[in-house]
Amino acid sequence: MNHDVPGFRGELLGPKDEGYSAARRIWNGAIDRHPELIARCLDQEDASAVLKYAASRELPLSVRGGGHNVSGSALAEGGVVVDLSALRGVIVDPDGMSVRVQPGALWGDVDAATQRHGLAVPGGIVTHTGVAGLTLGGGFGWLSRRWGLTSDNMLSVRMLLADGSRVQASEHENPDLFWAVQGGGGNFGIVTEFRFRLHRLGTHVLAGPILFRTDQAREAIALYREFIAEAPDELSVYLNLRTAPPFDWIPEHLRGTDVLLVIPFFIGDPREGEDLLRPLRAFGPPAVDLVRYKPYVEHQAMFDAGVPHHWGYYWKSHYLPPLTNTAVEVLLEHSWAKSSPASYTLLFHMGGAIASRPQDSSAASGRDAAHAMNINAAWPAGGPSHPDIAWCREYFTAMEPHATGGVYVNFLHNDEGEARIRAAYGSRYDRLTRIKAKYDPDNIFQSNQNIKPSQAEQG
Numbered sequence: 001m002n003h004d005v006p007g008f009r010g011e012l013l014g015p016k017d018e019g020y021s022a023a024r025r026i027w028n029g030a031i032d033r034h035p036e037l038i039a040r041c042l043d044q045e046d047a048s049a050v051l052k053y054a055a056s057r058e059l060p061l062s063v064r065g066g067g068h069n070v071s072g073s074a075l076a077e078g079g080v081v082v083d084l085s086a087l088r089g090v091i092v093d094p095d096g097m098s099v100r101v102q103p104g105a106l107w108g109d110v111d112a113a114t115q116r117h118g119l120a121v122p123g124g125i126v127t128h129t130g131v132a133g134l135t136l137g138g139g140f141g142w143l144s145r146r147w148g149l150t151s152d153n154m155l156s157v158r159m160l161l162a163d164g165s166r167v168q169a170s171e172h173e174n175p176d177l178f179w180a181v182q183g184g185g186g187n188f189g190i191v192t193e194f195r196f197r198l199h200r201l202g203t204h205v206l207a208g209p210i211l212f213r214t215d216q217a218r219e220a221i222a223l224y225r226e227f228i229a230e231a232p233d234e235l236s237v238y239l240n241l242r243t244a245p246p247f248d249w250i251p252e253h254l255r256g257t258d259v260l261l262v263i264p265f266f267i268g269d270p271r272e273g274e275d276l277l278r279p280l281r282a283f284g285p286p287a288v289d290l291v292r293y294k295p296y297v298e299h300q301a302m303f304d305a306g307v308p309h310h311w312g313y314y315w316k317s318h319y320l321p322p323l324t325n326t327a328v329e330v331l332l333e334h335s336w337a338k339s340s341p342a343s344y345t346l347l348f349h350m351g352g353a354i355a356s357r358p359q360d361s362s363a364a365s366g367r368d369a370a371h372a373m374n375i376n377a378a379w380p381a382g383g384p385s386h387p388d389i390a391w392c393r394e395y396f397t398a399m400e401p402h403a404t405g406g407v408y409v410n411f412l413h414n415d416e417g418e419a420r421i422r423a424a425y426g427s428r429y430d431r432l433t434r435i436k437a438k439y440d441p442d443n444i445f446q447s448n449q450n451i452k453p454s455q456a457e458q459g
Helices: 044-056 107-115 131-136 175-181 214-229 270-282 296-300 325-334 387-402 417-439
Strands: 011-013 037-040 061-064 080-083 090-093 098-101 154-160 166-170 190-197 204-207 210-213 235-243 258-266 292-295 312-320 344-349 371-379
Touching: 037 044, 044 061, 044 080, 044 154, 044 190, 090 107, 098 107, 107 131, 107 296, 131 190, 154 175, 166 175, 175 417, 204 270, 204 296, 210 214, 214 235, 214 258, 214 270, 214 325, 235 270, 258 270, 292 296, 312 387, 325 387, 371 387
Parallel strands: 037 080, 061 080
Antiparallel strands: 011 037, 090 098, 098 190, 154 166, 154 190, 204 258, 204 292, 210 258, 235 258, 235 344, 312 371, 344 371
């Protein structure tokens, strides 16, 4: 293949080039796709050149930031990849309480830069997650009940549109586009810079897992339900039902046993947090209590080793209302009925500041949910198949009667169909199709959970 891309200064890799095999590897080792060209961009000018090149040859296009998406949307089979993964700059303005972030940055990059000033942006819970993908899908993590979704904290974005034009979007510039990229994914263009609002977190938080044995799980979850019903916005408590991994922070006698992790995270005075968390920590007693006052960046990295690059992953997800007794029974019946020790179930604690904004304030979902549930089949060998894929699907189906019907778009896999994409956006979907028709009428940006342009708007 001729790699001549006019105006491009970065590295171009085709299937016969040295480095191509490594360049097409992404976080999810179950994805095995072969783009025709991977364009490793040095800057926005390179991205613009590749966009024009792909359009002129009518080649499928994808955009890679951190390459962490479970569906593998960073790689267009037989197409062109606009690879922005080298663009990881983070510029903090502590006086202006904002931060500018390039599209290849990871959350670890942002946390490291902002925490030097005791500041933070609500982001993901794994440091090697890409900022761009998480943010464009809405994004949530430990800080979200206090300060909202990641996309709620966007102040502006700079973008390349399908026609090659360069725009800025904010509440005051191209507000329809700004509304759409706050949760609508990569459907509307290539974001070349994010600008986020910062918050005064400090550098330490009271957080960590409390591990319970499976014979304690039913009663522990019952306590959890009561406990979070009165939780202040400064407190998030996640559940992780899994096999205890062989991590340094897991006591050796528990490694390889099935456990329930109850993981509180408190922002504020640790003495107040200690009082608040006492009922959770006194119950049982637990198999081990690892809650302590520690650096925020340490807690952010705590679960990285459980989802390393190049394992195989397959996810199914629901938004859930408050857990009912029957929903809890489904959790208990299915969570540990898996074959891979690496597979797990995670329940995110939603509400708080996420729910305080109106449903239609942005494209992002989840404002009416009590939990986001992620059923994660994971297998260290990688490759496209594993028995836990069937476990994941069966578990998802069993939980469906107890779910809201909605879903977090970043947790969708690549085989779930248009109905599930519509479920991710609900009543906001039609508005998104109209905005899509305005900014990308030919659906150039379709390597994603694709929102098709409205035909009426095009007409």
